[in-house]
Amino acid sequence: MNIIIIEDEFRAAKSLQNLISELKPESKITGVYDSIEMSIEALSKGSMPDLIFMDIHLSDGLSFEIFKQVDITCPVVFCTAFDQYMLDAFKSKGVDYVLKPFSREDISEALRKVDELKKFFQKNELPELESLLQKIAQPQAASKSNFLVFKNQKYTTIQTENIAYFYIHNEITHLVTFDKEQFQLSQSLGQVAEQVSEKQFFRINRQYLINFKAIKEMEHYFQRKILVKLTIETPEKLLINKEKTHSFFTWLEDR
Structure with a gap:
C-alpha cells in the first residue's frame, strides 16, 4: 500500500510516519507534503496513492x-485538531479521521477501517466536494442526552x-x-466524543473529555x-499540549 501524508506540522507528520511504518510495515510512504501547492503538484504529476492522511488546516x-484541483480516487483519512463537525460529514461518507493529539490506537483503528472499506473506495463512490460542503452546512444531529450504566x-x-x-x-x-x-462504559472515548455535544465537551488529550x-x-x-x-478532582493533571491550545481556546470562546 502506497501512502502519502499531507501535514504542515513537522512533529505530527513524523509521528504519523513512524506509526504507519510500525502498524503497516508492508506499506510505503511515498511522499510527505506540507502545503496545498506542493500536494496538488505531487498528486497531479505522480500516480495516485492507495491512501492519504490529510490535515484540514x-x-x-x-x-x-x-479536491478542486485534483481528482482524488483513493480513501482519505482526515487528521486535525478541531473542526469536528466538519469531520463528521466526511465520516458519514465512508472516510475516517483521527483527532490530534492522536495515539497509536487512533491510527491503528483508522487503518483497520480503511482496510474494511477499501472495496467501496472506487472512483464513482467517492463523495463530491459540493455534496460534502452542503452536508457541513446542515444542522448537527442531536447529541446524546443520557448514558446507560451498570x-x-x-x-x-x-x-x-x-x-x-x-x-x-x-x-x-x-x-x-x-x-x-463514577461509572464504566463499554464505548471508547472516541465513540463517546462523537455522541456528546462538541459545544459542551472537549477532548483535551488522549485520556480526558x-x-x-x-x-x-x-x-x-x-x-x-x-x-x-476542574471543579472536582481528577486522577491526573489535565494538560493540553501547545499544538492543541489554539483549538481549546477557540472552543472556549465559541459559545
Missing part, C-alpha cells in the same frame, strides 16, 4: 482546495449534562458526575502547556 489554506448489579441512566468528564483508565472509559459518582461547565480555571504550565483545573 494547512499553511496556505484549507485542504479542500486540493453498577452494583443495577442499571441506571446518567444525564449527559450531569457528567463532569470522561476519562480512560486501564483502557476502559469511565464517566464521572458532578456528584463525584471534559464538560465546559466543569472547568474551574486554567494556567500556564511547563513546555508551553496549559493546566486545566
Whole structure:
C-alpha cells in the first residue's frame, strides 16, 4: 500500500510516519507534503496513492482546495485538531479521521477501517466536494442526552449534562458526575466524543473529555502547556499540549 501524508506540522507528520511504518510495515510512504501547492503538484504529476492522511488546516489554506484541483480516487483519512463537525460529514461518507493529539490506537483503528472499506473506495463512490460542503452546512444531529450504566448489579441512566468528564483508565472509559459518582462504559472515548455535544465537551488529550461547565480555571504550565483545573478532582493533571491550545481556546470562546 502506497501512502502519502499531507501535514504542515513537522512533529505530527513524523509521528504519523513512524506509526504507519510500525502498524503497516508492508506499506510505503511515498511522499510527505506540507502545503496545498506542493500536494496538488505531487498528486497531479505522480500516480495516485492507495491512501492519504490529510490535515484540514494547512499553511496556505484549507485542504479542500486540493479536491478542486485534483481528482482524488483513493480513501482519505482526515487528521486535525478541531473542526469536528466538519469531520463528521466526511465520516458519514465512508472516510475516517483521527483527532490530534492522536495515539497509536487512533491510527491503528483508522487503518483497520480503511482496510474494511477499501472495496467501496472506487472512483464513482467517492463523495463530491459540493455534496460534502452542503452536508457541513446542515444542522448537527442531536447529541446524546443520557448514558446507560451498570453498577452494583443495577442499571441506571446518567444525564449527559450531569457528567463532569470522561476519562480512560486501564483502557476502559469511565464517566464521572458532578456528584463525584463514577461509572464504566463499554464505548471508547472516541465513540463517546462523537455522541456528546462538541459545544459542551472537549477532548483535551488522549485520556480526558471534559464538560465546559466543569472547568474551574486554567494556567500556564511547563513546555508551553496549559493546566486545566476542574471543579472536582481528577486522577491526573489535565494538560493540553501547545499544538492543541489554539483549538481549546477557540472552543472556549465559541459559545
